Amino acid sequence: MNLPNSITMSRIVAVPLLIWMLSPHFHGVAGWYGSAEIITSLAFILISISDGVDGYLARRRGQITTMGMLLDPLADKLLIASAYIALVQYNPHVVKPWIAVVVIGREFLVTGLRSIASSEGFTISASDLGKLKTVIQIVSVVAAVLDHGWHEWHFGWFVMPVDLIAVVGIYFMTAVSIISAVDYFVAFWRRIEKASTSSRSRENEFVLTRGKKDLPAKNVS
Incomplete structure (x- = not known):
């Protein structure tokens, strides 16, 4: 197993650890007040950063493999799903159950659209909105974790409203x-419509070509 795939696999292995850190059991061994939230936030940031690292190394080293293409999105979905499911219990004031359902449902929808697109012979590249969503997910998870320990931070006269x-x-x-998700669906639908139109055009061209060949030859006097 090459280095990029090893990093991806470590991200999958870290998911149970993250779930444990977002449980009351971790607070009992974390030490001083607030240390559990800080350690959990740092761990989630490091795990999330590894997503970009393994992709960069795979492209840089020319080590893009079928296993990596399978494990990388799987690791992303497991990380996000486990984080938001655990946060529903960890900080229900901020993360409501319906929010977790929407976030996880969106991930399943995009994965399904990409699978169908792949079977149809085209790909749906990540949009700018999708990349922005990933960054905001990391920030929101960290903020929700820190909010479990602090309502606000005081830096002299400046107050940071963590909650x-x-x-x-x-x-x-x-x-x-x-x-x-809507943006991905629109892009998918446009590609499907384009592929369907191209297919119908080729079929019509084939029928016209066959029709011309079947016409009887004219007698030349």
């Missing part, structure tokens, strides 16, 4: 997820 940032981040992420 407000978490709530706004989660709902903004949900909105972007829905919009990006």
